[in-house]
Amino acid sequence: MARDTSLFSGRPSELIGRQVAGYRIEREIGRGGMAVVYRAKDLRLERTVALKLLAPELARNDTFRRRFTHESRAAAAIDHPHIVPVFEAGETDGVLYIAMRYVSGSDLRHLLDSQGPLTPATALRIAAQIASALDAAHENGLVHRDVKPGNILVARGTDSDHPEHAYLTDFGLTKKSLSLTGFTTVGQFVGTLDYVAPEQISGKPVDARCDVYGFACVVYECLTGHPPFRRDEDMALLWAHQYDDPPPLTEARPDLAPPVDAVFADALAKSPDDRHDSCLAFVTDLRAAVTGGPAGGRPATAVDHKVVPAPEAPAKNPPKPPPRWAEPVFRQ
Numbered sequence: 543m544a545r546d547t548s549l550f551s552g553r554p555s556e557l558i559g560r561q562v563a564g565y566r567i568e569r570e571i572g573r574g575g576m577a578v579v580y581r582a583k584d585l586r587l588e589r590t591v592a593l594k595l596l597a598p599e600l601a602r603n604d605t606f607r608r609r610f611t612h613e614s615r616a617a618a619a620i621d622h623p624h625i626v627p628v629f630e631a632g633e634t635d636g637v638l639y640i641a642m643r644y645v646s647g648s649d650l651r652h653l654l655d656s657q658g659p660l661t662p663a664t665a666l667r668i669a670a671q672i673a674s675a676l677d678a679a680h681e682n683g684l685v686h687r688d689v690k691p692g693n694i695l696v697a698r699g700t701d702s703d704h705p706e707h708a709y710l711t712d713f714g715l716t717k718k719s720l721s722l723t724g725f726t727t728v729g730q731f732v733g734t735l736d737y738v739a740p741e742q743i744s745g746k747p748v749d750a751r752c753d754v755y756g757f758a759c760v761v762y763e764c765l766t767g768h769p770p771f772r773r774d775e776d777m778a779l780l781w782a783h784q785y786d787d788p789p790p791l792t793e794a795r796p797d798l799a800p801p802v803d804a805v806f807a808d809a810l811a812k813s814p815d816d817r818h819d820s821c822l823a824f825v826t827d828l829r830a831a832v833t834g835g836p837a838g839g840r841p842a843t844a845v846d847h848k849v850v851p852a853p854e855a856p857a858k859n860p861p862k863p864p865p866r867w868a869e870p871v872f873r874q
Contacts (some may be wrong), residue, residue, distance in 0.1 A: 561585070563634040565593050565641060576600065581644060584629075591629060592645070596638040610638055613684070620682050622673035625696065626711040645709055647697035650760070652801065653843055654691055658767050662798065662832045665764040666825065668696065668708045669757075673821035675710040676757060680750035682821070687748065688735045689756035691763065736769040740784045740812050751814035757821050758809035761828070766794040770810060784812065801831035 557580070565582040571592065572579035582593040595709045600606050614631035614870040621627075630641040650668070654660070660668070672694055679686060686693075739755035741748055762770045770788040773779040788810045790803040805827045811817045818824040829835065 562595065562637070563630075563632065563641075565639075567593065573647075577751060582641075584641070590644045592626075592642045594640040595643070596803060599637050600639060601633060601638045607633070607638065612721055612746065614640060616684055617679075617684065620678060620684070622675055622724075624707075624709055625678065626709045640682045642711065645695045645697050645711075647695055650691035650694040650696055650708075650764070652769065654763065659795070660764045662765065664706070665761060666829055666832065667704075668694070668706060668764065669761050669828070670822070671708040672710050672760075673757065673825045676750075676753050677709075677822040680753070685748055685750055686710070686712075686738075686753050686756075687742065688734055689753050689760055691735045692759055694760070699863055712772075734777050735783075736763075736771070738780075738783060739814075741814060743780050743784055748818070749814065751817050753805050754809055754817050754821055754824060755811075755814075758824060761825075762788070762791060762810075765798070767793060768794075770806070799831060799834060802828065805831045819846045825849060 544549040558569060560567050562582075564585050565584045566585055566650035567580045567582045568590075569580060569581050571581050577594050577596045579592055582591055583589075584591050596610075600610070614628060617625075618631065626645060627643045629643070630639075630642060632639060642762065672689075672764040676686060676689065689710075693710065693712040693865070695711055697707045697709065699705045699707045726871055737756040738746065739752040742752060759769050770791075772777055773782055788806060791806050792798050792800055793803075805824070808816065808827070809818055809824045818827065
């Protein structure tokens with residue numbers, strides 16, 4: 543396995559042309575501290591995929607390997623138009639890997655770095671798509687824990703009304719998985735500091751509202767060009783997430799109405815109990831604040847996989863609203 547450590551030694555070219563678990567590696571497309579992502583060819587189905595290879599030391603940890611298998615299968619089971627599909631996850635020759643759909647385009651990180659702040663219309667379009675993906679994951683018992691621009695892919699849309707198609711990715715390696723391995727070092731935080739929720743910093747249990755916070759940080763950056771908290775030192779940044787109020791967004795975007803600040807104040811509340819109940823609820827309030835519409839905005843378009851037959855005759859009394867658990871998972 544010594545040769546496989548070259549994945550993380552700065553010489554990714556050594557793997558180009560090699561075959562890993564039925565995939566022929568073509569070129570590197572992304573790299574992080576725990577994994578390298580390659581564009582690869584699925585030799586069985588003759589399709590292009592994104593192949594993520596995890597650091598070899600992770601495969602040697604039994605706890606991580608079990609968690610990786612469980613959460614990869616859970617992520618693969620989610621069928622949602624704005625979540626990058628996971629085709630396969632497994633282990634070969636001591637290396638853990640995930641094969642996903644290859645998305646031709648860029649990630650939101652590169653988009654913001656190259657173009658700067660987005661227009662409110664563009665930011666809302668992308669935010670609505672990612673919010674629906676996050677809420678779908680939450681309905682399936684998954685918390686992402688690392689929502690950031692680098693984990694949001696932006697591809698070309700279908701027409702002028704839908705110029706972008708956004709995807710949420712990186713469910714196969716959640717931050718909970720990493721925290722269980724013990725592979726963190728002194729001064730190294732598992733996650734991305736610009737978007738980390740206060741409860742993650744303090745080590746408290748996290749739920750979907752953790753992603754509401756991180757997602758709100760990302761949308762804040764989409765509109766201003768920078769995350770809500772900027773500090774010179776990591777410890778100062780962690781302190782700000784836990785104790786400082788976020789700067790009003792309208793200080794950087796005076797063209798937006800003051801109600802926008804109140805929406806972000808709720809989404810970025812220090813206590814999860816004070817935040818929006820879902821990511822779509824946050825986007826709905828933000829849209830209303832940006833457009834000057836009524837609180838709550840217009841209802842989101844609902845898409846449900848279940849086919850419900852139409853009643854043979856109109857009901858005499860108006861139907862009761864469905865219970866919360868029966869609400870559609872997918873919303874635009």
